[in-house]
Amino acid sequence: MTKEHDEVIGLRGVVISDIRGKCLAAIGVAEDMRIRAIISTREWLEEAAARRVTPILLNDAKYIAFVSRVGETYLVLLSEPPTETVLQFVSNVEFAFDIIDHILTDPYDAMAIVDKKANVAFISPVHEKYLGLQPGEAVGRNVRDVIENSRLHQVVKTGVAEVGQVHRMKGRDRIVSRHPIRRDGEIVGAIGRIMFKGPQQVEALARKINVLEKEIEIYKAKSTTSSASDKILDSIIGQSFAIQSVREQIRKIAPLDIPVLIQGESGTGKELVAQALHRLSSRQDGRLVTVNAAALPESLVESELFGYEAGSFTGADRKGRAGKFEQADKGTIFLDEIGDMPLEVQSKLLRVLQDRMVERVGGDKPKRVDFRLCSATNRDLESDVDQGKFRLDLFYRISPVCIYLPSLEERREDIPLLLNHFVTEIAAQYNRERPEVDYDVAQLLMQRSWPGNVRQLRHTVERAMVFAEGGKLTVEDFQRNSAPSFEKPAPARGKPAASTLQTSLDQFETRLINETISRFQGDRARAAEVLGVPLAYLDERLEQVS
Numbered sequence: 001m002t003k004e005h006d007e008v009i010g011l012r013g014v015v016i017s018d019i020r021g022k023c024l025a026a027i028g029v030a031e032d033m034r035i036r037a038i039i040s041t042r043e044w045l046e047e048a049a050a051r052r053v054t055p056i057l058l059n060d061a062k063y064i065a066f067v068s069r070v071g072e073t074y075l076v077l078l079s080e081p082p083t084e085t086v087l088q089f090v091s092n093v094e095f096a097f098d099i100i101d102h103i104l105t106d107p108y109d110a111m112a113i114v115d116k117k118a119n120v121a122f123i124s125p126v127h128e129k130y131l132g133l134q135p136g137e138a139v140g141r142n143v144r145d146v147i148e149n150s151r152l153h154q155v156v157k158t159g160v161a162e163v164g165q166v167h168r169m170k171g172r173d174r175i176v177s178r179h180p181i182r183r184d185g186e187i188v189g190a191i192g193r194i195m196f197k198g199p200q201q202v203e204a205l206a207r208k209i210n211v212l213e214k215e216i217e218i219y220k221a222k223s224t225t226s227s228a229s230d231k232i233l234d235s236i237i238g239q240s241f242a243i244q245s246v247r248e249q250i251r252k253i254a255p256l257d258i259p260v261l262i263q264g265e266s267g268t269g270k271e272l273v274a275q276a277l278h279r280l281s282s283r284q285d286g287r288l289v290t291v292n293a294a295a296l297p298e299s300l301v302e303s304e305l306f307g308y309e310a311g312s313f314t315g316a317d318r319k320g321r322a323g324k325f326e327q328a329d330k331g332t333i334f335l336d337e338i339g340d341m342p343l344e345v346q347s348k349l350l351r352v353l354q355d356r357m358v359e360r361v362g363g364d365k366p367k368r369v370d371f372r373l374c375s376a377t378n379r380d381l382e383s384d385v386d387q388g389k390f391r392l393d394l395f396y397r398i399s400p401v402c403i404y405l406p407s408l409e410e411r412r413e414d415i416p417l418l419l420n421h422f423v424t425e426i427a428a429q430y431n432r433e434r435p436e437v438d439y440d441v442a443q444l445l446m447q448r449s450w451p452g453n454v455r456q457l458r459h460t461v462e463r464a465m466v467f468a469e470g471g472k473l474t475v476e477d478f479q480r481n482s483a484p485s486f487e488k489p490a491p492a493r494g495k496p497a498a499s500t501l502q503t504s505l506d507q508f509e510t511r512l513i514n515e516t517i518s519r520f521q522g523d524r525a526r527a528a529e530v531l532g533v534p535l536a537y538l539d540e541r542l543e544q545v546s
């Protein structure tokens with residue numbers, strides 16, 4: 001027995017005996033009389049040959065005997081058990097060899113074993129078959145030349161096990177585990193095990209994981225969308241039932257590509273709702289084009305809405321211009337104050353809504369436009385229809401869905417939230433530190449009347465913030481600055497500016513009045529209504545500055 005053999009298989013002795021147990025030859029530890037005595041009976045040899053691996057336990061040594069019958073003789077190979085576990089296994093499991101055989105030939109759990117040079121020492125038959133190899137054909141070849149994407153050479157080199165890895169082989173993913181094998185702490189090889197077990201189940205599992213991963217992606221996308229949509233809807237401030245219901249309606253209606261009519265008094269947030277509808281719709285990448293029908297002089301309505309061709313009328317742009325409908329192609333057109341649209345324009349609008357075609361003024365080639373229509377009005381359109389001021393057919397076209405915005409007085413409980421929101425917004429707008437708001441302020445504002453609704457509230461807060469001092473916004477700031485409707489006598493006519501603060505307040509107020517008047521095309525009464533001041537006060541202020 002050479003030293004080489006001894007090292008490779010841990011062989012310690014060999015016995016050859018006849019079938020009755022008579023020893024014909026013995027070398028190595030087999031020369032020990034105690035071992036010779038154990039294996040010298042026919043019964044022991046027959047049983048050991050049946051088991052094929054049998055333990056031999058002496059007081060001072062333990063061996064594993066590999067016994068096989070060769071013709072009329074028995075060959076017994078004796079090796080030291082590599083570990084206590086192996087010895088236990090061989091001692092306690094009568095069919096230990098069958099187990100080994102099963103492990104090596106398991107059709108669902110293939111195995112590849114390499115030596116320390118990463119040369120194949122063994123590949124289980126099922127794996128050989130799978131790889132298209134003849135039995136034993138790969139033995140001695142480097143594993144990388146035999147098994148596609150194998151990493152056993154790495155495992156032998158690094159000694160690091162790789163457990164439960166995905167191994168792509170012949171176009172399919174398999175689950176593998178690779179372990180280095182050590183003897184006396186030194187790496188002697190590596191074993192790779194490939195799970196063929198229940199490939200259908202593994203595949204089904206993989207498919208399930210795939211589906212779950214996709215579902216997670218969808219939920220993730222949905223949750224980002226819903227948090228994005230929450231953000232958009234959060235810009236509509238208010239916790240009153242009425243406003244919550246408005247937000248809910250927007251959430252439901254926005255994705256439906258149908259016209260929406262937003263009704264509500266001036267300053268209730270109709271434009272804000274139109275913006276939310278657009279931003280939550282599939283047209284969010286297109287433009288939201290706003291047209292204030294009331295602000296358009298009658299003579300320009302048509303060219304504004306439908307555009308015009310070059311040189312079609314005096315003063316027209318030389319190159320011609322796209323109208324609002326063309327600009328809103330693939331987006332949303334928001335027709336604010338639609339109730340103020342002249343009847344003649346209403347007919348043209350109706351045609352556009354029916355045909356989805358626009359023809360520029362002075363042009364002869366109608367163009368297809370793809371838009372979503374949002375309209376708003378503070379008028380009672382039904383009564384306008386009754387009075388013949390608004391076309392019934394147009395009314396039906398623009399109002400398959402209506403959103404009604406409550407007046408601020410119908411939802412006074414939202415005033416503190418709106419106050420808080422505007423204070424933050426205005427402070428940021430003017431690049432100022434946000435003042436602290438006295439508790440009484442909200443109480444005061446909740447008692448007021450707000451004919452100009454949220455817009456008026458915002459302006460009121462903006463005015464009061466001019467006065468806010470010491471980082472505080474107090475009731476006095478509102479009263480000092482109040483218009484007569486806030487129970488403060490109107491300033492004396494022609495009163496000179498008493499201070500820089502007063503001057504800036506006057507300037508601010510005048511600017512606000514002028515802006516509002518021009519917003520309503522010179523309609524002072526409307527401006528006074530929206531600002532929540534009597535017309536006389538507004539006129540007085542204008543006279544003072546003129």
Ligand SMILES: Nc1ncnc2c1ncn2[C@@H]1O[C@H](COP(=O)(O)OP(=O)(O)OP(=O)(O)O)[C@@H](O)[C@H]1O
Nearest residue numbers: 235236237265266267268269270271272378454455
């Ligand atoms: N619920 C709200 N939350 C926050 N801001 C609001 C709310 N409602 C209205 N506003 C603010 O009030 C002002 C007026 O709103 P908006 O222009 O949308 O009103 P509107 O109903 O379209 O008015 P009009 O009929 O006069 O055009 C805007 O500054 C808007 O941001």
